[in-house]
Each structure stands twice: as C-alpha cells, then as structure tokens.
Amino acid sequence: MNAVGIRQVAEHAGVSPGTVSNVLNRPEKVSASTRARVEASIRELGFVRHGSASTLRAGHSKTVGLSVIDIGNPFFTDVTAGVEDVASDRGYAVILSNSAGSRSKEERNLLVLAEQRVRGVLITPSDEDPEPLDRLRERGINVVLVDHPAHRADQCSVAVNDVTGGQTAVAHLLSGGAARLAYVTGPLSIRQCLDRRTGAERALRGRPLRVLEMPAMTPRAGQQAAEKLLSEGDPPDAVFCANDLLALGMLRGLLHAGVRVPDDVALIGYDDIDFAAASAVSLTSIRQPTYQLGRVATELLLDECDNPGTHAHQQIMFQPELVVRESTR
Amino acid sequence: MNAVGIRQVAEHAGVSPGTVSNVLNRPEKVSASTRARVEASIRELGFVRHGSASTLRAGHSKTVGLSVIDIGNPFFTDVTAGVEDVASDRGYAVILSNSAGSRSKEERNLLVLAEQRVRGVLITPSDEDPEPLDRLRERGINVVLVDHPAHRADQCSVAVNDVTGGQTAVAHLLSGGAARLAYVTGPLSIRQCLDRRTGAERALRGRPLRVLEMPAMTPRAGQQAAEKLLSEGDPPDAVFCANDLLALGMLRGLLHAGVRVPDDVALIGYDDIDFAAASAVSLTSIRQPTYQLGRVATELLLDECDNPGTHAHQQIMFQPELVVRESTR
DNA sequence: AGGGAGTTCTAAAACGTTTCAATGCAGATC
DNA sequence: GATCTGCATTGAAACGTTTTAGAACTCCCT
Numbered sequence: 001m002n003a004v005g006i007r008q009v010a011e012h013a014g015v016s017p018g019t020v021s022n023v024l025n026r027p028e029k030v031s032a033s034t035r036a037r038v039e040a041s042i043r044e045l046g047f048v049r050h051g052s053a054s055t056l057r058a059g060h061s062k063t064v065g066l067s068v069i070d071i072g073n074p075f076f077t078d079v080t081a082g083v084e085d086v087a088s089d090r091g092y093a094v095i096l097s098n099s100a101g102s103r104s105k106e107e108r109n110l111l112v113l114a115e116q117r118v119r120g121v122l123i124t125p126s127d128e129d130p131e132p133l134d135r136l137r138e139r140g141i142n143v144v145l146v147d148h149p150a151h152r153a154d155q156c157s158v159a160v161n162d163v164t165g166g167q168t169a170v171a172h173l174l175s176g177g178a179a180r181l182a183y184v185t186g187p188l189s190i191r192q193c194l195d196r197r198t199g200a201e202r203a204l205r206g207r208p209l210r211v212l213e214m215p216a217m218t219p220r221a222g223q224q225a226a227e228k229l230l231s232e233g234d235p236p237d238a239v240f241c242a243n244d245l246l247a248l249g250m251l252r253g254l255l256h257a258g259v260r261v262p263d264d265v266a267l268i269g270y271d272d273i274d275f276a277a278a279s280a281v282s283l284t285s286i287r288q289p290t291y292q293l294g295r296v297a298t299e300l301l302l303d304e305c306d307n308p309g310t311h312a313h314q315q316i317m318f319q320p321e322l323v324v325r326e327s328t329r
Numbered sequence: 330m331n332a333v334g335i336r337q338v339a340e341h342a343g344v345s346p347g348t349v350s351n352v353l354n355r356p357e358k359v360s361a362s363t364r365a366r367v368e369a370s371i372r373e374l375g376f377v378r379h380g381s382a383s384t385l386r387a388g389h390s391k392t393v394g395l396s397v398i399d400i401g402n403p404f405f406t407d408v409t410a411g412v413e414d415v416a417s418d419r420g421y422a423v424i425l426s427n428s429a430g431s432r433s434k435e436e437r438n439l440l441v442l443a444e445q446r447v448r449g450v451l452i453t454p455s456d457e458d459p460e461p462l463d464r465l466r467e468r469g470i471n472v473v474l475v476d477h478p479a480h481r482a483d484q485c486s487v488a489v490n491d492v493t494g495g496q497t498a499v500a501h502l503l504s505g506g507a508a509r510l511a512y513v514t515g516p517l518s519i520r521q522c523l524d525r526r527t528g529a530e531r532a533l534r535g536r537p538l539r540v541l542e543m544p545a546m547t548p549r550a551g552q553q554a555a556e557k558l559l560s561e562g563d564p565p566d567a568v569f570c571a572n573d574l575l576a577l578g579m580l581r582g583l584l585h586a587g588v589r590v591p592d593d594v595a596l597i598g599y600d601d602i603d604f605a606a607a608s609a610v611s612l613t614s615i616r617q618p619t620y621q622l623g624r625v626a627t628e629l630l631l632d633e634c635d636n637p638g639t640h641a642h643q644q645i646m647f648q649p650e651l652v653v654r655e656s657t658r
Numbered sequence: 659a660g661g662g663a664g665t666t667c668t669a670a671a672a673c674g675t676t677t678c679a680a681t682g683c684a685g686a687t688c
Numbered sequence: 689g690a691t692c693t694g695c696a697t698t699g700a701a702a703c704g705t706t707t708t709a710g711a712a713c714t715c716c717c718t
C-alpha cells in the first residue's frame with residue numbers, strides 16, 4: 001500500500017515534515033539546496049500528497065464542481081471543455097455531475113459536492129428555484145451560474161441573450177420570405193425555451209406563431225414534431241427549433257417525407273453544435289460562444305475563490321450570432 | 330461559515346460524537362430512539378459530513394475516477410451515463426476527467442485522482458503503456474479498463490470485439506455488392522482503429538483495402554477524407570469509417586459532391602451514436618453496448634472495492650452488432 | 659565580545675472524522 | 689442477591705497534512 005507520507009519524505013531527506021510541506025506549498029520559503037533534496041526524495045519515494053488531509057487542515061480544496069443538465073448534449077460538452085481547460089491551468093480539478101434534468105438528482109449531486117468541500121460550483125440550474133444555491137453559499141461555497149442570469153446581485157453569472165437569439169432567428173426566416181412560422185421547443189418551463197419564444201414573438205410583431213412543445217429536446221422528439229406538423233393541415237414554410245438536436249430530427253423528418261429543405265420549408269436551429277454543419281443539409285443555427293461560456297464562468301469562479309477581497313461580482317451576457325447555412329438558403 | 334460538525338450535532342442531540350458517527354455509518358448499531366434524535370439534530374443544524382476528514386480517517390473515499398479520451402464524442406457520453414447511474418446508486422461520486430487524447434493530460438489527471446484518494450479508476454487508456462496504471466495499483470487504487478482489454482490477468486476490463494466489428498462491417502458491404510473498398514480511420518496507433526482494420530482485412534481475404542488515415546476522428550476530418558477520396562482517381566464504391574463522427578463527415582462530403590448514398594457509394598460507420606440514425610441518409614453502423622459498457626465496468630470496479638476478498642477479476646468482451654440503415658440499402 | 663537582523667528550519671498543535679477498547683446498564687440465570 | 693450476557697454508548701487516539709511561534713544559525717555591525 002501507499003504508506004509514504006510527508007513524514008517518510010522528511011526522514012529520507014533529513015528535514016522536518018514542516019519543511020516538506022513548505023516545499024510543496026511555498027517553495028520560495030525554502031533554500032534552493034534543501035528544496036532540491038526534498039524534491040529528489042519525493043520523486044524517489046513516489047510520494048503523492050494526500051488531498052483529503054490537505055483539505056482538512058487547510059480548510060478548502062483545490063476542486064470545483066460542475067453541474068450540467070444533459071451531458072449528452074454537445075452544447076454542454078463544449079461548456080465542459082472550457083471549464084476544464086481553465087480549471088486545469090490553475091491547478092484545480094473538476095468534479096462533473098449530470099443532473100439529467102431531474103431536480104432530485106441535482107440536489108443529490110450538490111450534496112456530494114458540498115461533502116467534498118469543493119471550492120466552488122458552476123451550475124446550469126435545472127429550474128428557477130434559487131434555494132439550493134443559496135444553501136451552498138451559506139456553507140461558504142461560491143456559486144457561478146452558467147447559461148442562466150443570476151438570481152441576485154452578489155453572484156456571478158454568464159449567460160447568452162436568448163431573447164435576442166430567438167428574435168434573430170425568426171427575423172432571418174422572415175427576411176427569407178417565410179410567412180407561416182412554427183416554433184418547435186422543449187418544455188416551456190425551461191427558461192431558455194421560453195426566452196427564445198419571447199424573442200420569436202417580438203420579431204413577429206403580432207403575426208401568428210405556431211408553437212409545438214415537445215417533452216424532450218432530442219433528435220427523436222424533433223422527428224416526431226416533423227410528423228406532427230406535416231400530418232396536420234396547412235404546414236409551415238419555416239420552422240425554428242429551440243435547439244439543434246430538435247432541428248436535426250426535424251430535418252430528417254422533413255426530408256423523409258419528401259419535403260425539400262430549404263425550398264419547401266426553411267429550418268433554423270439553435271446552439272450551432274458541430275453536427276449542425278455536418279448534416280446533409282447543413283443547418284442554419286444561432287451560435288452561442290459555448291466554449292467561452294465555460295471559460296469565462298470558471299475564471300469568474302476562481303477569481304472569487306482566490307481573491308475574495310477584491311472580487312467584483314459580474315453578470316455577463318453574451319450576444320448570440322446567426323450562422324447561415326443551406327437550410328435557409 | 331459552516332462551523333457545524335459532528336461535534337455540534339452530538340452536543341445538540343445529547344450524545345457523544347462517536348454515536349453520531351455510528352448513526353452516519355452503521356445505523357444498525359444505534360437504538361432506534363437515539364438514532365431518530367440524532368437524525369433530527371442533523372436536519373435541524375444542516376450538518377453536512379466533511380468528506381475529507383472522513384476519507385482521511387477511514388483511509389478511503391466514496392469516489393471513483395473516470396478518465397475518457399474525448400468527452401465530446403457521444404460514445405463516451407453514453408459510457409459516462411452508465412457509469413454515473415451505477416455509481417450514484419451505490420453511493421459513490423464520479424470524478425470525470427478528459428484526457429483529450431493527450432498522454433500528458435491523462436497523466437496529470439490520474440495524479441489528481443490519486444491525490445483525491447479515489448477508491449478506483451475507470452479508464453479508457455489513450456495509449457498502450459500499462460505503466461501509469463500499474464502505478465495506480467501499487468497505490469491501492471483499483472483499476473478497470475473500459476473499451477480496452479486488460480494488460481494483465483489480475484485486472485478487470487470491459488471491451489467490445491473490434492476485430493469482429495470490422496469484419497462484420499466489411500462483410501456487410503461485400504454482401505451488398507461492393508468491390509472497391511476504403512477504410513477511413515483515425516490514427517492507427519489507437520488500438521480500436523487498428524483492430525477494426527484487422528477485422529476488415531479478415532473479411533476481405535486478401536482483396537485490396539484502401540486505407541485513409543486521418544489525424545482526428547471528427548466530422549470535419551471525415552469530410553476532408555471524402556474530398557480526398559473523390560479527388561483521386563478510381564473512387565471506392567463502399568466506405569467503412571472507423572467511427573460515426575468520421576462517417577457523418579464523409580456522408581456530407583459525398584452528398585455535397587453529388588455522390589449518391591448508397592447508390593454510388595455505400596457507407597458504414599461505427600458506434601451507432603444517436604446522430605447516426607438522425608442524419609439525412611440514416612447511417613448503417615456497428616452498434617456497441619455503450620451504456621452497458623459503462624454500467625458493467627462500474628459494477629466490476631465497485632465489487633472489487635467493496636469485496637476485495639471474494640472479487641474475481643474478469644475480462645469481459647462484448648460482441649458488436651450490425652445496424653442496417655439507408656446508407657447501405 | 660555582544661547583540662541585532664535575517665534566514666532557514668523545527669516542533670507541536672490543530673483540522674473533523676472514524677474506530678475500538680472500555681464502560682455502563684438492563685435483563686436473564688443461578 | 690450475585691453473576692453473567694449482550695447491547696448501547698462513550699472517550700480518546702489516530703489519520704496526514706498545514707500552520708505558527710519560535711529555535712538555531714549566519715552574518716554583520718558596533
């Protein structure tokens with residue numbers, strides 16, 4: 001087993017445990033020669049610091065938690081990549097947990113994170129209730145909201161303007177000559193879906209919008225939505241999907257039924273995931289700075305952790321961007 | 330701050346800290362009445378166990394590490410889902426780390442896991458070197474290989490037979506009348522890519538196979554491969570891609586150039602990710618029991634952790650399965 | 659020679675749990 | 689009433705670090 005602790009290293013190097021700790025945590029406090037000796041011993045004995053002992057004594061760990069809604073959605077994997085890159089650069093480890101849209105799972109995950117005494121938590125909340133997050137804060141765990149505006153002023157958040165995004169999407173469809181629009185969305189209890197609809201309506205200025213609310217935001221649901229739209233009379237000539245997974249399913253459903261895209265129906269998605277550009281009729285979409293979202297959120301969180309005195313809370317709102325491809329040309 | 334520890338709970342409930350610990354860890358040792366009293370105090374004070382202190386004293390944590398090669402690949406997100414479900418059921422937390430194909434990143438991540446004193450590690454290794462894994466084992470951290478056969482007999486692994494998979498794929502293409510085959514793959518230093526080629530060659534029994542090795546396994550790389558194949562003379566009439574991301578890019582590249590799929594070129598991918606069924610020409614693919622892979626690997630690992638005495642090491646090999654869709658019909 | 663200022667290192671006390679031997683107590687047996 | 693048995697609870701030690709006050713040493717100045 002791994003019986004080599006700071007104590008053994010100290011003995012091997014002929015110094016006290018305290019000095020070894022200094023080499024580990026404040027190398028500048030130790031003379032070059034002893035430091036070299038200690039470092040050699042560490043390598044030779046294969047010493048690995050006991051993170052728990054360290055956390056226990058120091059009172060805080062070098063880990064942050066990341067809680068996402070659906071790790072299967074490329075949007076969140078991109079965010080995750082951004083988080084990991086920054087955290088890893090600054091010597092923090094990331095504990096990733098997936099709430100899979102379930103509130104109870106999210107709460108259990110947050111409890112685990114609290115037990116691990118993570119330094120902070122990055123979270124895309126699965127609902128609007130601020131209570132679990134406030135509880136974390138009471139315990140001294142910093143919280144940054146990802147893809148969701150902050151509930152309160154003394155909290156950081158990084159989000160993208162979904163109202164603008166919805167508006168841009170629909171304005172683009174209208175400028176292409178669309179007249180009968182449909183919005184295919186996931187549950188409207190999800191803030192993102194709701195905001196995008198609000199944006200869509202704003203662009204329409206009172207003209208009608210057919211809203212089709214699906215229970216999930218997956219390709220399968222998108223395809224079912226296509227079947228539904230086509231089976232009812234008066235099919236739309238333009239469809240705005242609340243995310244690219246829905247849009248890809250919609251695309252497949254339309255093509256399968258012999259509907260030409262974009263000639264018969266123009267189609268626009270949301271998120272601009274990789275697969276959007278790679279689909280057979282490449283998908284027009286609303287791009288979000290996904291990777292940046294993760295990066296910036298993590299930078300805010302770690303700043304809050306490392307400089308609690310000078311840290312200024314920020315609510316950052318990015319603007320989404322239209323990416324035109326074949327599905328609306 | 331969170332100054333409420335087991336000590337405060339004990340005081341509040343009028344018992345000793347040892348009893349509180351027993352309520353937490355072996356509730357059956359405590360009489361029903363005191364247990365109820367202690368549990369009430371825990372709730373009332375909002376006590377959260379300090380995981381580090383617990384790990385330090387107990388010598389082991391309730392966490393496992395999961396190290397994957399590319400969290401952006403739906404194959405690995407599916408595996409992750411399986412891992413999470415089992416771990417969560419058994420009270421373990423999962424620390425997810427992404428090696429992004431980089432050996433040095435993998436090593437850094439494993440070090441973090443070792444520092445955290447995870448109980449075990451699930452890993453899809455990014456290369457063939459068993460040394461980092463052996464080092465973990467020396468430190469008493471159990472290791473289960475995922476999607477990779479074990480290096481040694483006293484180690485668990487869960488994999489899928491990639492040679493059979495490659496053979497099945499190419500046999501299917503041949504039975505559809507294909508004569509000029511190409512294999513589009515990622516780096517052949519990756520075992521999976523290599524094995525699938527071996528299987529392909531086995532099905533071909535000496536007939537020629539054009540191998541196109543791309544540096545990445547992404548849709549973009551697949552599209553580039555399509556351009557390359559079409560620009561050279563004598564294009565293939567059937568293409569086998571080493572994964573679905575490549576295949577989706579290939580599909581787009583082919584369609585874009587006016588090549589009909591499957592009429593002009595039959596196409597088969599590997600992994601059967603969700604997007605394979607949702608693409609415009611739905612993709613024939615080799616399905617792997619991805620979610621099961623994660624589940625079974627985790628069950629093996631936790632069995633090894635919880636019953637070190639009776640645990641029998643197993644090297645499990647699943648068989649892949651052909652899923653025929655439009656791209657080869 | 660004595661003493662002050664730096665520098666480098668040490669010793670010992672925490673951190674919050676778990677564990678285990680020991681204690682106390684109630685009921686059963688003689 | 690004395691002794692035993694078994695159960696519920698306690699108290700204190702231990703886990704491997706970090707941290708802090710201060711010891712030991714060196715160098716330099718008067």
